[in-house]
Amino acid sequence: MSIISPGFGGRRRSSRPDLPPGQYLTRDFPVLSAGPTPRIPLDRWQFTITDEVGKKHSWSWKEFQELPAEDVTVDIHCVTKWSKLGTTWRGVALDTLFENIETTADYTMVHGYGGYTTNVPLEDLLDGKAWVAYKFDGEDLAPEHGGPARLVVPHLYFWKSAKWVNGIEMLQQDEPGFWEEAGYHIYGDPWREQRYQGD
């Protein structure tokens, strides 16, 4: 089914091959959050990976800063339809964080300060596909964009890139996180336009 709107399309934005279906280009950096922006003092910041038997691996802010960092330039796609191309981030690859972690679990729940959660399969976090980023565009990551540090998983819709990230919990089975529970897609591939449950 496709309904034609006569006269529509005169103001269209340029379509380009690097835009997933249903997305449009923005130069701004809009914000999507479910609640107030948490403010996290760096001396209390901590990032923890909890494996499936409950063993914890934690980093303080200082320890985290001492890990090898990478500069990446990636396109990001929000489920609210905006995409932003060529964004630059600095952060620690998840491969680095998982280096000494032995796990047989295939799924993860990512947690953020403020109580946000989102589920991501482990294979979508590894092999250079995801980072915990603390700089955007060369500057410290602003609180409203998830600072001091957020997950960046650019190949999935941006709600998977948890703001104010503080941990990853390993799961044997996939479980829905915050937006997934509220009707959004369990996986969220923008190129397959997996916005909502059942897409």
Next chain:
Amino acid sequence: MARAAVSRRLTWRAATVREARWETASARTLVLDVPDWPGHLPGQHVDVRLTAPDGYSAQRSYSIASSWTGDGDGVELTVQRVEDGEVSTYLDDGLEVGQQLELRGPVGGWFVWRNEPAPVLLVAGGSGVVPLMAMIRARGDVRGRQPFRLVYSVRTPEDVCFAGELARRVRDDPGLDVHYVYTRKTPDGWPAPAGRLTVATLNTHGWPPDFAPDVFVCGPTSFVETAADILVALGHDPKKIRTERFGGTS
């Protein structure tokens, strides 16, 4: 959150414009007939898809302005025209009564009011009033007695959406209060100068944190950031503050 309520596929539906009315010079309400509409909760939104004669299409999300009482197939969208916005300008200025568009929804299970007993504080910035209006209308439908307060920030009196209906509801819906904040120009005889929302505004016209109100804040990003920060500073539980931001998009 109810998992069962959302475990259905969202398909595109044809919607027909039954009626259209201007709320302000730049915001128009579209009354849409949507056959077999499954119903919605106040605060939810829909995705709208427009297709040009050459096949080009664009999608945007819009909050639903109407409540849903279980009868009637349809939704009302109140669309604020965005400068240069390819979809909003068409919905406001190009679309005519009788014409069709595609939509799917309802979407969103978080920024919704479910007729809970707690007092409610609604904080609107500009066209962020739309989903909050759906909550006020839903409360009116069920003759709810929950104390409701709306703090509504607009640039000028001419920018107020739903002005007449809000005045009528303040008179007729027991326990509903509306406080306006004018940021650029006030009505004649208004007791305060034009200015932005402050700690004093929300301290005076919101609920005390001790009442544990459910708080809904909707508006442009910078407005929501400010309002939510003030509410947290006043002692409201961050988990009781639900936000919906828009900005830089059209």
